[in-house]
Amino acid sequence: MSDNVFDLMDQWGPEKVVCVSDQRTGMRGVLVIDNSARGMAKGGTRMSPTVSVTEVARLARAMTWKWAAVDLFHGGAKAGIRFDPASTEKEAVLRAFARALRNEVPAEYVFGLDMGLTENDAAVLADELGDLGAAVGLPRALGGLPYDELGVTGFGVAEAAHAAAETIGLDVVGARVAIQGFGAVGAATAQRLRELGAQVVGVSTAGGALIATDALDVDRLVELRTAHGDDCVQAYGGVRPADELLETDAEILVPAAREDVVGADLARRTTVKLIVEGANLPTTTDAQQVLHERGIALVPDFIANAGGIVAAAYSMDARRSPFPVDPADVFTTISSKMRANAVTVLTESKRRALTPHEAALELAAERVRTAMALRRQLPAQRVSVTA
Ligand SMILES: NC(=O)c1ccc[n+]([C@@H]2O[C@H](COP(=O)([O-])OP(=O)(O)OC[C@H]3O[C@@H](n4cnc5c(N)ncnc54)[C@H](O)[C@@H]3O)[C@@H](O)[C@H]2O)c1
Numbered sequence: 001m002s003d004n005v006f007d008l009m010d011q012w013g014p015e016k017v018v019c020v021s022d023q024r025t026g027m028r029g030v031l032v033i034d035n036s037a038r039g040m041a042k043g044g045t046r047m048s049p050t051v052s053v054t055e056v057a058r059l060a061r062a063m064t065w066k067w068a069a070v071d072l073f074h075g076g077a078k079a080g081i082r083f084d085p086a087s088t089e090k091e092a093v094l095r096a097f098a099r100a101l102r103n104e105v106p107a108e109y110v111f112g113l114d115m116g117l118t119e120n121d122a123a124v125l126a127d128e129l130g131d132l133g134a135a136v137g138l139p140r141a142l143g144g145l146p147y148d149e150l151g152v153t154g155f156g157v158a159e160a161a162h163a164a165a166e167t168i169g170l171d172v173v174g175a176r177v178a179i180q181g182f183g184a185v186g187a188a189t190a191q192r193l194r195e196l197g198a199q200v201v202g203v204s205t206a207g208g209a210l211i212a213t214d215a216l217d218v219d220r221l222v223e224l225r226t227a228h229g230d231d232c233v234q235a236y237g238g239v240r241p242a243d244e245l246l247e248t249d250a251e252i253l254v255p256a257a258r259e260d261v262v263g264a265d266l267a268r269r270t271t272v273k274l275i276v277e278g279a280n281l282p283t284t285t286d287a288q289q290v291l292h293e294r295g296i297a298l299v300p301d302f303i304a305n306a307g308g309i310v311a312a313a314y315s316m317d318a319r320r321s322p323f324p325v326d327p328a329d330v331f332t333t334i335s336s337k338m339r340a341n342a343v344t345v346l347t348e349s350k351r352r353a354l355t356p357h358e359a360a361l362e363l364a365a366e367r368v369r370t371a372m373a374l375r376r377q378l379p380a381q382r383v384s385v386t387a
Helices: 053-070 090-100 119-128 152-167 184-195 218-236 242-247 264-269 285-293 307-318 327-351 356-374
Strands: 016-022 027-035 045-048 075-082 176-180 199-205 208-211 252-255 274-276 297-299
Touching (some): 016 053, 016 090, 027 053, 045 090, 053 075, 053 307, 053 327, 075 090, 090 119, 152 184, 152 297, 152 307, 176 184, 176 242, 184 199, 184 218, 184 252, 199 218, 208 242, 264 285, 285 356, 297 327, 307 327, 327 356
Parallel strands (some): 176 199, 176 252, 274 297
Antiparallel strands (some): 016 027, 027 075, 199 208
């Protein structure tokens, strides 16, 4: 993809790209507001030593589709700061970034969490602008909602899996599930799927895989994760090489670790009936096509793992209220949204002979196009004038 900002612009956006820098702290950053036709643009704020305008623009576009696919009324945006998040100068750089964007934040953009940023950083960004409404993802002590601690994303992944299984005639009760990655997403998915009656027979971390014929003890694994992190699998006992997880004899596979782990070869030989993408981009485009041809159902990442954005939407709404968000409300909405969206995408994919990713993107694009048309943001129709 080109690094020329103008080459990034197409019929959808970006509407605005703001590049900022500060010589004193070495801060270099960018805010990309991709498309706000369906509502104020929203997306996290990333800090990494290599972040580029192109990367932030692509992430902002992904947010445009994600909000529209989930049918929540925000547009897509993302911000990026090119800096090492481990540096002791992080706070000064965050403050410089917030100051540089004071014209845009919070009127057009609200800071949020992404790679390299913590809840405490969100508090610093908001503090610099003297407005707690300038960021979401704040610590609980400032009224924030601890997404990862509550496991909102994994909960939604499990709800999507349940609804998708029903759609393809697979009973989740007793179904064998393999989950790659036992982090914030994977562990919460395992807990919820177990509650829904599934048997979690495989889990893995970067440190190795556990594969069992009977259900693994998810509660024990969660406790071990708290104590040992990724080494929870070693602490549980019977660990095998991490990659073997993908070959687990199971009906449902949830890749919840990282991108590109399901390629075309695996798609050709897997015996699972349903894949639910907990991680972002875990299945390659080739694999998606193969799975579709083989009739293996798949719930795309931006449909299944959108629990976090539902929580973010609640947090956006609660910024000007003294009442903290009630997690019970968030879980209820995530459940209904993730279920409905998973069913819609699988049904549309079948009806229109598209892969689920294609079906979901078309649905999202249609919603954005309609909003743009209603707001008269599309090119005017040529009007023929006769004398
Ligand atoms: N946390 C969220 O709310 C959220 C929301 C949407 C998408 N995601 C995506 O979900 C994925 C996981 O995020 P997370 O927050 O759970 O991260 P995390 O860091 O909490 O956990 C990642 C887990 O994946 C494991 N892992 C890494 N490489 C592995 C490998 N090769 N084999 C097996 N396991 C491996 C790690 O050991 C860890 O257990 C990422 O793609 C992230 O972008 C997360």
